[in-house]
Amino acid sequence: MKNKLVVKSYFSVACLLAxxxxxxxxxxxxxxxxxxQVKPILNNxxxxxxxxxxxNGGFSLLFEEDAFAETKSGKPAIIRGDASGSELIKRLHxxxxxxxxxxxxxxxxxxxxxxxxxxxxxxxxWGGHWAYSLxxxxxxxxxxxEAGFAPEEASDFLKNDIDNFILAKLxxxxxxxxxxxxxxxxxxxxxxDITGLPPNPDLLKRFEEGDLSYEAYIDSLLAQKTYxxxxxxxxxxxxxxxxSKGYEKDMGRSIWQYRDWVIKAFxxxxxxDRFTIEQLAGDLLPDPSMDxxxxxxxHRNTMNNDEGGTDDEEYRVATVIDRINTTxxxxxxxxxxxxxxxxxxxxxxKHKDYYNLMAFFxxxxxxxxxxxxxxxxxxxxxxxxxxxxxIEWVAKHGNEKxxxxxxxxxxxxxxxxxxxxxxxxxNSVYDDHASVVFWDDGNLIMEDxxxxxxxxxxxxxxxxxxxxxxxxxxxNAEGRVLAQFTLNKSDGLVTSRFPLEKIDKKxxxxxxxxxxxxxxxxxxxxxxxxxxxxxxxxxDEPGWAGINTMFTDxxxxxxxxxxxxxxxxxxxxxxxxxxxxxSFLDKTDTVQPGTPESLxxxxxxxxxxxxxxxxxxxxxxxxxTARTLVNRVWHQIYGRGLVSTIEDIGSQSEPPSxxxxxxxxxxxxxxxxxxxxxxxVKEITLSGTYRQSSESTxxxxxxxxxxxxxxxxxxxxxxxxxxxxxAMAVSGLLSDKMYGPGVMPPQPEGVWQTVYxxxxxxxxxGEDRYRRGIYTYLKRTxxxxxxxTFDAGSREVCIIRRTxxxxxxxxxxxxxxxxxxxxxxxxxxxxxxADNIEKSIAQAxxxxxxxxxxxxxxxxxxxxxxxxLAEFAKNNEATEMFLHLEERPTPELSALxxxxxxxxxxxxxxxxA
Numbered sequence: 001m002k003n004k005l006v007v008k009s010y011f012s013v014a015c016l017l018a019x020x021x022x023x024x025x026x027x028x029x030x031x032x033x034x035x036x037q038v039k040p041i042l043n044n045x046x047x048x049x050x051x052x053x054x055x056n057g058g059f060s061l062l063f064e065e066d067a068f069a070e071t072k073s074g075k076p077a078i079i080r081g082d083a084s085g086s087e088l089i090k091r092l093h094x095x096x097x098x099x100x101x102x103x104x105x106x107x108x109x110x111x112x113x114x115x116x117x118x119x120x121x122x123x124x125x126w127g128g129h130w131a132y133s134l135x136x137x138x139x140x141x142x143x144x145x146e147a148g149f150a151p152e153e154a155s156d157f158l159k160n161d162i163d164n165f166i167l168a169k170l171x172x173x174x175x176x177x178x179x180x181x182x183x184x185x186x187x188x189x190x191x192x193d194i195t196g197l198p199p200n201p202d203l204l205k206r207f208e209e210g211d212l213s214y215e216a217y218i219d220s221l222l223a224q225k226t227y228x229x230x231x232x233x234x235x236x237x238x239x240x241x242x243x244s245k246g247y248e249k250d251m252g253r254s255i256w257q258y259r260d261w262v263i264k265a266f267x268x269x270x271x272x273d274r275f276t277i278e279q280l281a282g283d284l285l286p287d288p289s290m291d292x293x294x295x296x297x298x299h300r301n302t303m304n305n306d307e308g309g310t311d312d313e314e315y316r317v318a319t320v321i322d323r324i325n326t327t328x329x330x331x332x333x334x335x336x337x338x339x340x341x342x343x344x345x346x347x348x349x350k351h352k353d354y355y356n357l358m359a360f361f362x363x364x365x366x367x368x369x370x371x372x373x374x375x376x377x378x379x380x381x382x383x384x385x386x387x388x389x390x391i392e393w394v395a396k397h398g399n400e401k402x403x404x405x406x407x408x409x410x411x412x413x414x415x416x417x418x419x420x421x422x423x424x425x426x427n428s429v430y431d432d433h434a435s436v437v438f439w440d441d442g443n444l445i446m447e448d449x450x451x452x453x454x455x456x457x458x459x460x461x462x463x464x465x466x467x468x469x470x471x472x473x474x475x476n477a478e479g480r481v482l483a484q485f486t487l488n489k490s491d492g493l494v495t496s497r498f499p500l501e502k503i504d505k506k507x508x509x510x511x512x513x514x515x516x517x518x519x520x521x522x523x524x525x526x527x528x529x530x531x532x533x534x535x536x537x538x539x540d541e542p543g544w545a546g547i548n549t550m551f552t553d554x555x556x557x558x559x560x561x562x563x564x565x566x567x568x569x570x571x572x573x574x575x576x577x578x579x580x581x582x583s584f585l586d587k588t589d590t591v592q593p594g595t596p597e598s599l600x601x602x603x604x605x606x607x608x609x610x611x612x613x614x615x616x617x618x619x620x621x622x623x624x625t626a627r628t629l630v631n632r633v634w635h636q637i638y639g640r641g642l643v644s645t646i647e648d649i650g651s652q653s654e655p656p657s658x659x660x661x662x663x664x665x666x667x668x669x670x671x672x673x674x675x676x677x678x679x680x681v682k683e684i685t686l687s688g689t690y691r692q693s694s695e696s697t698x699x700x701x702x703x704x705x706x707x708x709x710x711x712x713x714x715x716x717x718x719x720x721x722x723x724x725x726x727a728m729a730v731s732g733l734l735s736d737k738m739y740g741p742g743v744m745p746p747q748p749e750g751v752w753q754t755v756y757x758x759x760x761x762x763x764x765x766g767e768d769r770y771r772r773g774i775y776t777y778l779k780r781t782x783x784x785x786x787x788x789t790f791d792a793g794s795r796e797v798c799i800i801r802r803t804x805x806x807x808x809x810x811x812x813x814x815x816x817x818x819x820x821x822x823x824x825x826x827x828x829x830x831x832x833x834a835d836n837i838e839k840s841i842a843q844a845x846x847x848x849x850x851x852x853x854x855x856x857x858x859x860x861x862x863x864x865x866x867x868x869l870a871e872f873a874k875n876n877e878a879t880e881m882f883l884h885l886e887e888r889p890t891p892e893l894s895a896l897x898x899x900x901x902x903x904x905x906x907x908x909x910x911x912x913a
Contacts, residue, residue, distance in 0.1 A: 058073075188912075198850060238798055245305075263774070346650060355579065374563070441514060450507075458555075460494070637714065693713055
């Protein structure tokens with residue numbers, strides 16, 4: 001018996017050793033994946049010393065060619081297929097801290113060293129990061145009977161293919177999906193996600209009673225104009241939209257037409273590829289429309305520095321840099337700003353790539369001047385008649401080139417030579433306000449001016465006295481006289497034209513002024529810009545002189561404007577150079593427009609300008625554009641992205657929670673939805689995943705605290721604008737007025753002060769006081785306080801995500817801000833049921849939350865009412881101190897207002913559940 005036990009024991013040990021050896025062999029023979037196993041180790045432990053910034057020992061692990069190149073030692077640190085002979089592995093095993101890598105950091109774990117060793121022995125295959133390639137097709141997981149779910153569970157949950165991906169992941173983690181939310185809950189959730197407002201009561205009732213299917217309900221939300229307002233709010237964060245210029249002066253900016261364009265584009269469900277192209281390069285499209293020009297204001301949302309003493313070129317370059325960084329943040333989830341000064345430390349983008357990209361953006365007409373030119377003009381109907389006559393004349397008597405020239409000049413008055421580039425001032429000076437000040441016998445040089453064979457010179461100026469003679473000469477003070485004319489006192493800023501001798505070449509122009517009747521120390525003229533435009537064709541035709549007068553009248557018309565993008569003509573084209581260590585003062589090699597080799601290839605049919613770049617971005621071979629958009633829309637709805645680091649899907653990002661789903665949605669978005677954001681939103685909101693209850697248990701929270709696996713519905717606090725909009729909506733105060741200049745709802749006194757022009761926060765009257773948050777005037781140095789408290793930004797730079805916080809200040813806003821107090825009063829008034837306080841409270845709660853009140857909540861609010869009523873009944877001044885309303889409510893209504901205000905501070909109201 002004893003021998004049998006010994007034999008059995010030996011047999012068991014042998015089996016155990018065999019299993020261990022088998023698993024060990026299996027583990028050692030299993031192919032190591034570079035992207036998921038090796039690259040994270042290199043990024044976290046090695047690349048800070050051997051990457052884009054540092055290249056210690058001549059060894060870098062950022063690019064494949066660098067990793068296998070010879071180091072300073074004369075041989076490579078990694079020898080493919082020979083880990084024992086590779087210096088990298090030897091250094092990992094060193095005991096001497098001066099030789100061991102990582103230097104002055106803890107030693108790598110045995111598992112990490114083993115992974116690197118096996119990777120090298122297996123041939124050190126260098127794989128690409130998952131985000132930089134996109135599969136052609138992704139299969140939808142099949143849900144089988146063996147998946148671990150009861151058939152009825154799976155059928156209740158599965159509403160579309162999104163749910164197959166989610167269910168497969170839940171099964172891997174031995175989780176089951178939550179039950180479906182109640183109709184009123186899911187209806188409110190969808191309305192807030194799609195329109196940013198609570199549901200329409202009539203629509204909700206039809207849905208709850210079964211007269212309207214869930215899909216029809218979603219379609220009705222997507223069809224509402226409020227959809228565009230909700231989703232435009234998100235996009236304006238990305239576009240860094242504001243109603244002021246930023247920096248120290250932070251003067252106002254009229255750019256609201258861009259905000260309105262975004263709202264309309266979302267409501268029209270403009271395909272995302274077109275939405276992209278028009279914003280990045282609408283001005284470069286053939287015969288662009290007014291709307292396509294307005295769209296380019298996306299990149300005119302950059303800040304403008306009007307402070308005296310600043311270098312306009314420095315801030316123009318800062319604007320170009322912002323445009324590169326914003327473009328790649330918004331459309332590519334790429335931290336391209338890292339590459340301004342050096343190669344990217346973690347991702348495959350080289351220092352030169354940044355300046356190749358700069359060449360696309362470096363050729364625009366805006367130059368950090370206070371006027372913010374180029375400005376698209378919006379003529380009145382009467383003004384437009386003259387504009388149309390000029391355009392019709394040029395179309396009839398000229399050619400396509402002359403027609404474009406005159407359209408551009410009438411619409412946004414470019415190209416012109418702005419005064420801040422003039423040189424060699426004598427008795428004249430550039431005055432920091434975008435004009436040159438002339439005194440008597442003043443002169444200057446316009447370098448490299450091209451008159452384009454024009455018969456007239458156009459001046460934009462302010463003349464302070466009569467009889468100022470201006471002379472324009474070729475090259476210098478001794479040069480040939482090209483024009484000589486008299487400027488008389490002007491009524492403010494004017495644009496006038498004067499005869500000019502025709503020349504068709506680039507040359508320096510010498511400008512001088514004389515007015516002997518004026519004292520030498522007195523400013524006689526401010527000159528803002530000089531322009532040359534080919535003569536209006538049809539000179540020999542009757543009516544030509546009248547057309548010229550109409551043209552000049554149009555140039556002087558006072559109009560609404562919006563800053564737009566416009567490209568330099570070839571004769572004004574800038575040269576782009578690489579900045580040494582990112583400094584615009586230290587320029588080195590000249591570069592041409594180009595895109596990073598690590599992404600999709602460039603189609604040679606595309607023009608090497610912003611239009612070509614925008615086509616490269618929305619090319620279906622670009623792996624990042626669709627992924628970025630899908631991930632961010634998902635984040636807007638669920639509060640987290642499929643890649644949680646929505647700012648960055650580079651090699652330092654979090655891995656996707658559901659990589660196949662992200663790829664499947666991206667391919668579907670491009671190929672089947674044809675870039676339709678509405679279709680994407682609809683598909684997500686129709687899924688069983690979205691319809692789940694957001695209720696959680698301690699066990700569920702322990703297993704998945706961030707809801708990364710989506711075993712329950714989204715539960716997220718509303719955004720700043722939505723909190724205010726919802727309060728306005730449930731109280732009946734919200735205006736449905738759309739578009740137009742920013743409005744100024746109530747805010748505390750003294751918050752907003754403008755030093756330079758005395759502008760004040762003028763509280764809006766009438767319905768403008770109650771408009772949606774998207775229309776609230778946003779001053780960058782002093783944003784609307786309640787929005788700032790609820791995590792909205794100043795939009796000085798692109799905001800990819802708002803970081804949600806939970807602070808006492810937020811409760812102070814919703815309890816005390818005049819907007820919320822007025823909303824609470826209206827909610828109370830609309831909910832009041834005569835002589836029945838319980839029904840009044842219950843009605844107010846239901847009007848606010850779209851749910852029936854629980855007995856415990858009702859009792860607590862009833863106690864609050866009684867205590868408040870007692871206070872208002874004994875203190876006649878309490879109501880006035882509390883509400884500051886023109887009408888004087890009864891103590892009962894005042895007490896109910898306190899209750900309504902409390903309801904508006906409940907999680908049920910402030911949260912999308």
